[in-house]
Amino acid sequence: MKPHENLDPLTIGGKAYASRLLVGTGKYKDFAETKAAIEASGARIVTVAIRRTNIGQNPNEPSLLDYIPPNRFTLLPNTAGCYNAEDAVRTLRLARELLDGHELVKLEVLGDPRTLFPNMVETISAATTLVKEGFKVMVYTSDDPIIAKQLEDIGCVAVMPLASLIGSGMGILNPWNLQIIIENAKVPVLVDAGVGTASDAAIAMELGCDGVLMNTAIAAAKNPVLMASAMRKAVEAGREAFLAGRMPKKLYSAAPSSPATGLITPSGAKTG
Amino acid sequence: MTVPCPYARFSGLPATVISISVNGECREFEAPLNCAELIARLDLGGKRVAIERNGEIVPRSQFPGQALLDGDRLEIVVAVGGG
Numbered sequence: 001m002k003p004h005e006n007l008d009p010l011t012i013g014g015k016a017y018a019s020r021l022l023v024g025t026g027k028y029k030d031f032a033e034t035k036a037a038i039e040a041s042g043a044r045i046v047t048v049a050i051r052r053t054n055i056g057q058n059p060n061e062p063s064l065l066d067y068i069p070p071n072r073f074t075l076l077p078n079t080a081g082c083y084n085a086e087d088a089v090r091t092l093r094l095a096r097e098l099l100d101g102h103e104l105v106k107l108e109v110l111g112d113p114r115t116l117f118p119n120m121v122e123t124i125s126a127a128t129t130l131v132k133e134g135f136k137v138m139v140y141t142s143d144d145p146i147i148a149k150q151l152e153d154i155g156c157v158a159v160m161p162l163a164s165l166i167g168s169g170m171g172i173l174n175p176w177n178l179q180i181i182i183e184n185a186k187v188p189v190l191v192d193a194g195v196g197t198a199s200d201a202a203i204a205m206e207l208g209c210d211g212v213l214m215n216t217a218i219a220a221a222k223n224p225v226l227m228a229s230a231m232r233k234a235v236e237a238g239r240e241a242f243l244a245g246r247m248p249k250k251l252y253s254a255a256p257s258s259p260a261t262g263l264i265t266p267s268g269a270k271t272g
Numbered sequence: 273m274t275v276p277c278p279y280a281r282f283s284g285l286p287a288t289v290i291s292i293s294v295n296g297e298c299r300e301f302e303a304p305l306n307c308a309e310l311i312a313r314l315d316l317g318g319k320r321v322a323i324e325r326n327g328e329i330v331p332r333s334q335f336p337g338q339a340l341l342d343g344d345r346l347e348i349v350v351a352v353g354g355g
Binding site: 049050053080097213215 | 294314315316317318320327330331347348349350352353
């Protein structure tokens, strides 16, 4: 039995999930690869985007949900591509209907198509509306501790600061801000965006994040399925290291790990 | 999406044809037409879709009862891959 699958679940909005790694479903070669990567990641919460259906396409064309069935995964519809509160709210109302009344959603309102930086003014406005309408909002945010706290106060069930910009793979650029956000938060804090490789995910978890959400780091790897497996291990390892409590950093140690006595040559430091 | 569909009565079409904006594209259909029939005519039967009509969600249970009118603006969405 893997220890955290039952003993250390991630609880969001009152529901426990067996994995602290959340993954996206975009940018894969095909649905088969999407499915294989998600299986390898062990993720229980999987993000999806909501888009206009292609009218006139082959009616037998497979759809994402054939591969990622809603009865096996908790689907987390997002508002990727929305640049104002109104579009984000409309998108999630459609998502709720699409997924049979499902309330857990990922809100992200972007501010700039080049950098994909979030627009926090619009995000706060959308979050306020969505919480009033009964949504359980996991919210993508800049790594500003004051904004993160405001989002929590509005009633968001998780705050998800960026590690670095969406799709950049630059890793955790400001661990100090993340630490302050984690210290202040009473809801789960998940790093969302910017993770590039397994060590980034492990560092996020060692900092005390409750989880990590990623898409490109897995989908854009040369071998996405292998990277998904690496990410699962990194998140688990980082979490265990956080729970274990790391040793303090010291410039050097006067206390070696092996006994100082009983050496075959007593008193190691000889003179002459 | 914000461009309204031209109303049939202004376009000289027979009264039984209605003009509806579907995902930002204007289309003509024979009336009467409800949401369930529209789904079938667009070959979307059996697919998991959600519909917004003139800015309001149409619950799936109401698809057969929602008669569509000339000038309606519809968004029909599905879940796709995304982060």
